[in-house]
Amino acid sequence: MFYYLFQYLGELDFPGWRLFQYISFRSGLSVLFALIISAIYGKKVIAWLQKKQIGETIRDLGLEGQYAKKGTPTMGGIIIIMSIVIPTLLFAKIGNIYIILMLITTLWMGIIGFLDDYIKVFRKNKDGLKGRFKIIGQVGLGLIVGMVLYFSDTAVIREQRVIENSNQTELVDKNTITVVNEDFKSTKTTIPFVKHNEFDYADILWFLGQDKYKWAWLVFVFAVIIIVTAVSNGANMTDGLDGLATGTSAIIVITLALLAYFSGNVIISNYLNIMYLPHTGELAVFASAFIGATIGFLWYNSFPAQVFMGDTGSLTLGGIIAVFAIIIRKELLIPILCGIFFVENLSVMLQVGYFKYTKRKYGEGRRIFKMAPLHHHYQKLGIPEPKIVTRFWIVAIILAVITIITLKIR
Secondary structure: OHHHHHHHHHOOOOOOHHHHHOHHHHHHHHHHHHHHHHHHHHHHHHHHHHHOOOEOOOOOOOOOOOHHHOOOEOOOHHHHHHHHHHHHHHHOOOOOHHHHHHHHHHHHHHHHHHHHHHHHHOOOOOOOOOHHHHHHHHHHHHHHHHHHHHHOOOOOEEEEEEEEEEEEOOOOEEEEEEEEEEEEOOOEEEOOOOOOOEEEHHHHHHHHHHHHHHHHHHHHHHHHHHHHHHHHHHHHHHOOOOOHHHHHHHHHHHHHHHHHHHHOOHHHHHHHOOOEOOOHHHHHHHHHHHHHHHHHHHHHHOOOOOOOOHHHHHHHHHHHHHHHHHHOOOHHHHHHHOHHHHHHHHHHHHHHHHHHHHHHHHOOOOOOOOOOOHHHHHHHOOOOHHHHHHHHHHHHHHHHHHHHHOOOOO
């Protein structure tokens, strides 16, 4: 909004209007406003949730300090969503296709999470929204994102193409080289640790010959659906300790913000030899709002938490991270960057799978971990909750650094 306002004021020679042309300046304002909204207005939202008695219900899991959380306001993800959407509307280029997709993702996943929390809190149904409806919502978002990225004329990759022209005259015989910037639709993405680090989803359909490019969008959209579903569920699984999902998500999006800025800058992308994706630099403004929102929310969500984000927040965070990574063609880095989410998800699948297998084979179910997801395993070992959270954050930082250096390790 302000970008367009100051663009208009620029025509009137308004002093300082050029500041709003810089992504770095608008990103800084986005962080500040998100922090202010989440920290100041977040307190009012928490008070309202307490007044309405929207508190957490506790199942007996035998965990230390578990009952101290009973009655803590939940659905605090409303604070995060509000703190992301408002600064983005104020400081980003709203006409940017990628910003539009991120806003749709935020509100779409927020609604799914809100319905889940609403059923748990107000309908007193601890199971919440039925799993199939969550999956339908996640698949629907994946379809929208995948189709828009493939068919939108503005979602493109730009590459330099070298044209060699031969000019011959009676006096001189010379070759001239012309470098042309070409925008084109592609299903290419970044694959880590490979010399020519680009992978085309069309290659999966190699058996179709040249027709593979015609049908590549089917593979791409399917991949988007899988990634959105997996990452949003992973974030949901991680949201079990005070500040764990919030802090981990902030670390992940700081990394994605850097990658988006690199990919959207023609000089930096050329230096790093990565895809140049026009207009993705604008995502840094959205990411800044996300970072400010999660850090501000962490003020109240850190141990001992005064509010929980609920599925309203966790599904939204996971959905945003997944779509953001897909937009900047870095989704194959997710197993590294979102390693915490990945391991939390994996621990649940291994636990359930092994329990069912041993029950069929031995008549009695056995477990790999003392409890799943993984963070509860460490709680069962007697490690204090704040220490578990801090150590997970440290691991998330290490994974973020590894993700960045994969740009050069090939």
